Amino acid sequence: MQNLKRTFLGIALVTALFFGALPAGxxxxxxxxxxxxxxxxxxxxxxxxxxxxxxxxxxxxxxxxxxxxxxxxxxxxxxxxxxxxxxxxxxxxxxxxxxxxxxxxxxxxxxxxSYAIGFKKGNDALRSRVDEALEAMKQDGTLQAIIDKYNDNIDVNPEDIDLNVGAAGGKLVMGTEAGFAPYELKVGEGYIGIDIEMAAAIARRLGMELQIENLNFDALPMAVASGKVDMICAGISVTEERKKNMDFSINYVDGAKQxxxxxxxxxxx
Amino acid sequence: MSSSLPQGRRGSTDRGTVLLVVCGLFLIALLFRSGFFAPASWQGFCAKFHQNFIEQRRYMMLVNGLKATLHMTFFATLIGLAIGLILSIIRVAHKGGARIGPLAAFANLYITVLRGTPVMVQLLIWNFTIFASARDLKTLYIAVLAFGLNSGAYVAEIFRGGIEAVDPGQMEAGRSLGLSYRVTMSRIVLPQAVKNVLPMLFNEFIALLKETSVAGYIGIDDLTRAGQNIQALTLEHSQPLVMVALIYLALVLVLSEGVRRLEARLRRSQR
CATH class of the missing domain: 3.40.190.10 (Periplasmic binding protein-like II)
Known part of the structure; x- marks a missing residue:
């Protein structure tokens, strides 16, 4: 019975510590x-x-x-x-x-x-094409329409987003971290959000199929630098530090408050 | 006082039951503390549960995640078994005097490196360095390869232990009967070794099942990641995590029960 007592005492002690370790106000x-x-x-x-x-x-x-x-x-x-x-x-x-x-x-x-799309350093061919598409989308209001669509609303069916599957221009692989609503979110087996719809619109303009890779945020720079993905689009803020390791497209969102x-x-x- | 009383079998069973009950209560307290039952009322709990798992068929995210987890575990297991068997035979044969120095050195290096580095680091290296340019290769296959090769190193050591535990007299007897090394090894030594190590192998695969939970780092929506995806959708922290834990636990319990039965069956055939 000594053992039993000791066991009880041990468990009580652990429990007390567990519940007692609440941080002070x-x-x-x-x-x-x-x-x-x-x-x-x-x-x-x-x-x-x-x-x-x-x-x-x-x-x-x-x-x-x-x-x-x-x-x-x-x-x-x-x-x-x-x-x-x-x-x-x-x-x-x-x-x-x-x-x-x-x-x-x-x-x-x-x-x-400001948010922008990140590319592998020196991948100017793709970056300039994306910049061109993005600029055109800014001019004709497509971009603003996408941003407005997600104003206080994330009730979008991922199947309604045209990823241009089977396009002749090959695949445009986008790395993202789908836990950043309203910019990207995984719903069922698909993705929704401003970044997703914007990238899909860019892919359609380039005649490419958009493929989405859902990675952890801190793995994104590594993914784009290794060539595993073509671009990273995850509400990424443009900073001087990041510019050392990747190239950025033109900004697509300004004044994003921290x-x-x-x-x-x-x-x- | 009471400790001086003689204790029969009965007493120890009681203690076991008491311990089990205390542990159970502790687990329930843990669940409460972790917030699985965080909403104060039963209705609140049900509403949260509905939002996390039923609405928009979110349970399908868990089901698909479970599929990916089982897929990785199953195929990694097969790769691990094959590699482990080959490596262990190389090492044992080398010790037994076969002239396969370079092969044995490779096996040693393989086991040292793959057992000496964390599986998550290996996974990241496979995906972002070695297969960096393999864009059309499904990430799931890379994960299967990474987990399989890693498991192979552990399985090799399990097999080696099993082979070495077989009485050397078995090998000597086979050889003196005129059987070749290969036949003696494959027909006499290995079957006994495999029987000895089966429980350990199963434990290795149970460990592998849990290890696949880091696959989210390379973008695979496995069971763990599915829970995180639900968290991001509903912004609910505890329920998805605890649910994921319960699913893993259920899987491990089922597999462990399998090992237990297997062990019982093996003991019976030994008599």
């Missing part, structure tokens, strides 16, 4: 981005959000910044009070706010970015 409510400089932050790995959080935290980023593979994980960490804010793009942040209770966006954005998502009860009025 925050002291001062958040009102300015400035305050986040000494707080635990989260971001999706490889995103501009991670870069901004690193800038904000400075030399403490090693200690205070946690990067996650998926936004859903980062938001879960925020709700469980493992971190105080998640730095991310405003588009997906708004969707989280609409669907997950208890979240808020800090009014002051961290930065504004914001800090926090818990609603942690934000001062």
């Amino acid at each position: 925050a002291t001062e409510k958040l009102s300015k981005v400035e305050q986040l400089k000494t707080e635990k932050l989260a971001a999706q790995r490889g995103t501009v959000g991670q870069m901004l959080a690193e800038e904000l935290l400075g030399e403490n980023s090693g200690l205070l910044l946690t990067t996650y593979e998926k936004y859903v994980d980062a938001i879960a960490a925020l709700r469980q009070q493992k971190v105080r804010a998640v730095i991310m793009d405003e588009g997906p942040a708004k969707r989280f706010l609409a669907n997950v209770p208890g979240l808020a966006i800090m009014p002051e954005p961290l930065s504004e970015e 914001v800090a998502v926090v818990r609603a009860d942690d934000l001062s009025e």
